Amino acid sequence: MTKAKKILITGNEACGEGAVKAGCRFYAGYPITPQNELTAYMSRRMLEENGVFIQSESELAAVSMIFGASLAGARVMTTSSSPGISLKQEGISYLAGCQLPAVIVNIMRGGPGLGNIAPSQADYFQSTKGGGHGDYYMVVLAPHNAQEMFDFTYEAFDIADKYRNPVMILSDGALGQMMEPAFVDRKDKAKGRKQKNWILNGCKARKPRVIRSLYLKDGELEARNKDLQKKFDKMRKDEVKFERYKTNDAKLIMVAYGTSARIARSCCDELRKKGKAAGLFRPISLWPFPYKQLESLDKGKTKFLVIEMSAGQMVEDVNLAIQDRKRVYFHGRMGGGIPDEKDIINLANRILK
Amino acid sequence: MKEEILCAGYGGQGIMVMGRVLAYAAMNSGYHVTWMPSYGAEVRGGTAHSMVRVHSNSIASPAVRYPTSCIVMNKPSLLKFSKRVKSHGLLLIDSSKISDGEIKQAVVGLNNICVKKAPFTEIAMSLGEKKVANMVTVGAFNKVKKLFSIKELIKAVSFILRDKDELITINEKAILHGYNMEI
Numbered sequence: 001m002t003k004a005k006k007i008l009i010t011g012n013e014a015c016g017e018g019a020v021k022a023g024c025r026f027y028a029g030y031p032i033t034p035q036n037e038l039t040a041y042m043s044r045r046m047l048e049e050n051g052v053f054i055q056s057e058s059e060l061a062a063v064s065m066i067f068g069a070s071l072a073g074a075r076v077m078t079t080s081s082s083p084g085i086s087l088k089q090e091g092i093s094y095l096a097g098c099q100l101p102a103v104i105v106n107i108m109r110g111g112p113g114l115g116n117i118a119p120s121q122a123d124y125f126q127s128t129k130g131g132g133h134g135d136y137y138m139v140v141l142a143p144h145n146a147q148e149m150f151d152f153t154y155e156a157f158d159i160a161d162k163y164r165n166p167v168m169i170l171s172d173g174a175l176g177q178m179m180e181p182a183f184v185d186r187k188d189k190a191k192g193r194k195q196k197n198w199i200l201n202g203c204k205a206r207k208p209r210v211i212r213s214l215y216l217k218d219g220e221l222e223a224r225n226k227d228l229q230k231k232f233d234k235m236r237k238d239e240v241k242f243e244r245y246k247t248n249d250a251k252l253i254m255v256a257y258g259t260s261a262r263i264a265r266s267c268c269d270e271l272r273k274k275g276k277a278a279g280l281f282r283p284i285s286l287w288p289f290p291y292k293q294l295e296s297l298d299k300g301k302t303k304f305l306v307i308e309m310s311a312g313q314m315v316e317d318v319n320l321a322i323q324d325r326k327r328v329y330f331h332g333r334m335g336g337g338i339p340d341e342k343d344i345i346n347l348a349n350r351i352l353k
Numbered sequence: 354m355k356e357e358i359l360c361a362g363y364g365g366q367g368i369m370v371m372g373r374v375l376a377y378a379a380m381n382s383g384y385h386v387t388w389m390p391s392y393g394a395e396v397r398g399g400t401a402h403s404m405v406r407v408h409s410n411s412i413a414s415p416a417v418r419y420p421t422s423c424i425v426m427n428k429p430s431l432l433k434f435s436k437r438v439k440s441h442g443l444l445l446i447d448s449s450k451i452s453d454g455e456i457k458q459a460v461v462g463l464n465n466i467c468v469k470k471a472p473f474t475e476i477a478m479s480l481g482e483k484k485v486a487n488m489v490t491v492g493a494f495n496k497v498k499k500l501f502s503i504k505e506l507i508k509a510v511s512f513i514l515r516d517k518d519e520l521i522t523i524n525e526k527a528i529l530h531g532y533n534m535e536i
Binding site: 008178266338 | 390414416
């Protein structure tokens with residue numbers, strides 16, 4: 001049962017409000033379906049909050065603009081959908097290289113290429129394994145409802161500042177466009193926010209600071225990379241998030257995130273009604289992936305069923321966690337297809353036989 | 354409660370608002386609810402549809418492919434969605450611009466579904482505003498299905514139109530008219 005004070009809001013708008021409440025006052029973006037409501041929402045809210053909204057001339061321009069504003073100390077965000085996020089990869093690599101905080105939201109749609117405008121999860125590799133060039137990672141959070149679209153975006157700005165690194169919210173067209181009840185009222189972090197101590201804001205009365213990603217001297221770049229890796233190791237230790245649902249006695253554990261996780265959870269309930277011990281493991285941080293937490297659920301005979309709206313991307317991480325690949329199964333839909341509950345339940349029944 | 358509603362019609366008939374009124378009433382009645390629009394590529398000149406799920410438990414996919422209740426406001430939507438209504442489901446038709454023969458043809462072979470029709474657009478015109486056909490339909494729909502109290506529906510529409518005061522009265526009137534009509 002839902003409680004009072006919740007409002008009905010699209011995932012896109014909940015994400016935008018999460019950013020506003022986190023103190024984001026600089027947004028640059030370029031329109032693309034299915035995330036247009038988010039850009040439209042920010043155009044209105046930035047005006048109301050005396051922030052900056054820019055509809056840029058291109059995706060590369062948008063990510064470059066938030067790069068500049070982040071240098072100057074603002075809390076910044078850009079959002080797009082799959083083809084647009086591909087165009088932003090150069091900027092994301094530079095943000096990581098220059099150690100600049102930023103929040104990037106991907107409301108995934110069908111690909112490759114221009115694909116279509118239906119929901120998809122086929123950008124998992126791009127988000128968690130690099131995307132841009134060079135040795136970098138970023139925390140990737142995967143919400144599965146409107147409430148988490150708000151909450152995770154709200155938290156993402158703190159994570160970005162903590163590590164001085166970009167953070168990605170990885171969602172999909174269904175979560176972005178659907179409306180659901182959610183609480184979107186939390187403390188506005190813009191109020192009383194302290195100035196960051198590394199920003200470029202004019203060096204009168206202090207030594208100039210330099211922020212760059214170009215290191216040409218012998219050994220300099222490798223040393224820089226070692227520093228970055230220390231940071232990524234700390235994220236691997238401290239930023240793992242996941243949710244378990246009925247996994248304690250489960251003989252079959254589904255592994256899914258985002259929209260697929262909603263469907264998987266419903267399938268678990270249906271299977272339980274028929275006396276089948278099914279559970280769900282939902283990675284929330286896709287990077288760092290909860291390898292150990294998933295592995296700890298493996299009782300030797302446990303079967304794992306990975307469900308994705310892709311040809312099978314996260315399943316590779318599940319295979320790293322569960323060494324016995326014969327017990328890892330996969331069901332996926334591609335190109336905008338949404339997994340069907342009947343198909344999953346049939347497959348689960350076959351696996352459990 | 355597990356109601357899967359699909360509202361369909363032309364872009365401009367208020368199909369999205371129709372779904373949102375039902376969704377708000379569902380939320381305020383204490384149910385889990387999702388609302389989702391059809392994707393933009395097909396809106397211009399063609400049919401638009403919105404999908405609402407109202408469940409007692411948490412909702413998996415927000416998409417509705419096979420509705421338990423289907424509301425169609427034009428002929429293309431009738432032809433597209435009538436065959437998808439679930440067994441024991443409801444098909445509610447705005448018959449203003451569709452002949453009885455066409456409706457019969459569209460529902461031929463559909464067993465176990467309840468078909469209801471009324472000229473909602475014509476009724477709205479008689480109320481003085483063609484655009485409130487969607488609200489007349491919502492009222493009539495709730496009369497048939499009895500999902501929510503009429504009070505919650507009225508509350509929902511006045512909330513959605515809170516920035517457009519001048520439209521609230523006529524929309525409330527339309528819902529009440531739909532709710533009280535014979536169908």
